[in-house]
Amino acid sequence: MRKSSFYLILISSIFILTACTTTKTKEKESEEVAKINVIQELNTIDPSFSVDVNSNIVLNNIYEGLYRLDMENQPIPAGAKALPEISEDGLIYVIKLNPEAVWSNGKKITADDYIYALKRSITSKDAPQNNYFYDNIKNGHEVLEKKKSVEELGIKKIDDMTLQFELSEATPYFTAMLAMPVFFPLNQEFIEEKGDDFATTSENALYNGPFVLSEFKGAGTSSNWVYLKNETYWDKEEVKLDKIKFDVVKETTTNVNLFENGQTDEVSVLGEYAKNKKEDPQFVQEKTTQTVFLGYNHTKEFYQNAKIRQAISLLINREELAHNILGNGVEPATGLIFEHLAVNPKTGEDFTKNRPSLLATDVDKAKQLWLEGKKELGLEETEKVTIQLITFENEDMAKTAEYLQGVITENLEGAKVEINSYPVSVFMDNANKQAFDLYLVSWGADYADPNAMLQLFKSDSGSNWGKYQQPKYDNLLSEAKKNSLVPEKRWQNLIDAENLLMKEQGITPIYSSNPTYLRSTELKNVKFHNVGPRFEYKYAELKK
Incomplete structure (x- = not known):
């Protein structure tokens, strides 16, 4: 809460100040101002x-x-x-x-x-x-x-x-x-005029979108920021909101309370709240946007062993985790590619329907593969293996990490999982430096094509945090590029690439998720995309 002190000397000054304040209040009342809570700080505006x-x-x-x-x-x-x-x-x-x-x-x-x-x-x-x-x-x-x-x-x-x-x-x-x-x-x-200060705060950037940014004080630290209508924007007549205020509030309980008390127009809801709010007319569940998966540190000999990775994957009961433990609308993964991302260029059928589920649960097989993998690595069956699992601060990620910790420790001889949860920027930095054994992350597509997800795990991809290396996989994606003008061949290349990645469990998909929100029925025309930047407020407006 901000506190202000006004030292007024003359009665005439009081009158002038009051008159100005009244005018400003009327101006503010005429503004279209939306308030939205988000659960993560901004990592960059560059x-x-x-x-x-x-x-x-x-x-x-x-x-x-x-x-x-x-x-x-x-x-x-x-x-x-x-x-x-x-x-x-x-x-x-x-x-x-x-x-x-x-x-x-x-x-x-x-x-x-x-x-x-x-x-x-x-x-x-x-x-x-x-x-x-x-x-x-x-x-x-x-x-x-x-x-x-x-x-x-x-x-x-x-x-x-x-x-x-x-x-x-x-x-x-x-x-x-x-x-x-x-x-x-x-x-x-x-x-060049701003030098190293460019994009460090909202005042140190130049904009060309529907809004300009205000009150942003720095990446990873600013707990609030504001969109102001950009009066120089070429299509400003389509922009209805004068201002959108964003506040970072990470706890779902706090967000729901603020929403129900009318202090914000939109909040993200996760976990039990998403499950319990499904019948609320203000509950919004969007299309699937991302796959939550487990990545392995392939720079370490232990995780280069395919049987070790396959064992971990086979332990996961995706139905149980998605529908009973999380129960908030997420769906068990059937592969890396999530539903509604892309369709077969010839038949129009969804990519995920062109192939059977590539993932299974088999605890006995998992135990067998684990012991075989340890033997191949020269380890005794009972030898202790401490697994460092990193993820980012998020309620669903926390529950998923705890589930993985439980099933791995309970079923794999000698395994012990230690969880470290970080702010997003710190998590990304550690993941990029391979400071982990396993990393748990959610990842969406930047464009509507299977390659948007599959390319993440090419040997030379900067987003291949686990450093998965498989020449056959790289070749399949290269063939897909060469077949860009032959859609059916390209499609098969992409299916084969996903099949290979899943057979080896280069990464382990767990579930696909879609954003869930409570949004005021007065906040209209927020455009949502399940690829690329998700929310577009250019056309948003408040209708009472």
């Missing part, structure tokens, strides 16, 4: 460095790339004037820019802003985390590995308002990828 869902959501509302996604996850023009002109071989994309798009300081957005941003992103220290965005651009892989200059990257301007991309392989989802933050424009002059 588009070049964003890898997590929460940051991507915010960036997508305060910045804007060439395209946004419609309700079917298809790209629609935003910073671009129209969809790209694509060459017959699928390698050249020519994009005309939106002539009305400007920065929040009023300066026109040009092709140079997009080129500068992409070159800055691909040469940043965090570029490997997003390497799959650059791989399909001509020389992108070579620039990442510092084998070629960034000036040889396949992007150039034809004129100030026309941009051209050149790809190394035809990529059917490339236009949709351009809706992601790593492709957002940045103003070189502004960034």
Whole structure:
């Protein structure tokens, strides 16, 4: 709570102050202001460095790339004037820019802003985390590995308002990828003026989206931030809310109390609350957005043994965990790819329906494989194995980690699981440094294609935190790229890749989840995407 003291000397001053305050109050009452609680701090407001869902959501509302996604996850023009002109071989994309798009300081957005941003992103220290965005651009892989200059990257301007991309392989989802933050424009002059302070706070950034950011005091520490309507936005007439206030509140109990007391318009609900609120008219459950999986540290000899990984997977009763222990709408995983991500290009059938479940529960088999694996590693059956499991602070993650701790310790001879739960930024840092034996994480897709998930575990992927290495897997994904213009062959390549990953249990999927919320019936037209940045508030409004 803020406390203010006013020292008033003259009665006339009191009158003036009162009159001004009354005017301001009336102005505030006329504003459209929504209040939303979130459960995680922001990790960054720099588009070049964003890898997590929460940051991507915010960036997508305060910045804007060439395209946004419609309700079917298809790209629609935003910073671009129209969809790209694509060459017959699928390698050249020519994009005309939106002539009305400007920065929040009023300066026109040009092709140079997009080129500068992409070159800055691909040469940043965090570029490997997003390497799959650059791989399909001509020389992108070579620039990442510092084998070629960034000036040889396949992007150039034809004129100030026309941009051209050149790809190394035809990529059917490339236009949709351009809706992601790593492709957002940045103003070189502004960034060079701010130096190391750029994007450290809301005042040190320049925006081009439906909103500008305010009251953000720093990554990982700021417990609140505000969206303000961007008065220079080219499509501002569609933006109905003047202000959206966000507060970080991690406890579901507190969030529900605040919501029921009318102090916020939307809160995330997890665990028992999600289970118990399903019949509430204000309860919202979105499409599946992510797979929760267990990753292994393949840099350690113990987890290089496939039987050890298979044993852990076979212990997991996914039905029991999803429906009885969590019971909040999550569904047992049948593989890495979750439902509603992509459909067969020929039949229209969902990817997950094109193959049987690739996961099973068999405790006796798990015990057998565990002992066989230990023997192959030269360990005695009773030898103690301490397993460090890391995850991030989240109620569902905590319950899942405790479940895994229980079934592993109870059934696998000599195993002991120690759980460490961290704030998201700390968890990601530890995972990226392989400071774990197992890591438990939820991961969504950046675009509507199975490759969005499968590419995470390529040998050279920056998001392959466990360092899974399988040449056959890499080759299948390479073949899929080559078959971009032969959809049926590409589809089979992707199915085969998932089958191989699951056979080896390079990672262990556990369940797929979808966001669950309590949202005021007065808060309308919040757009949700189950790929890419999830929530779009451009069209949101309050209707009483």
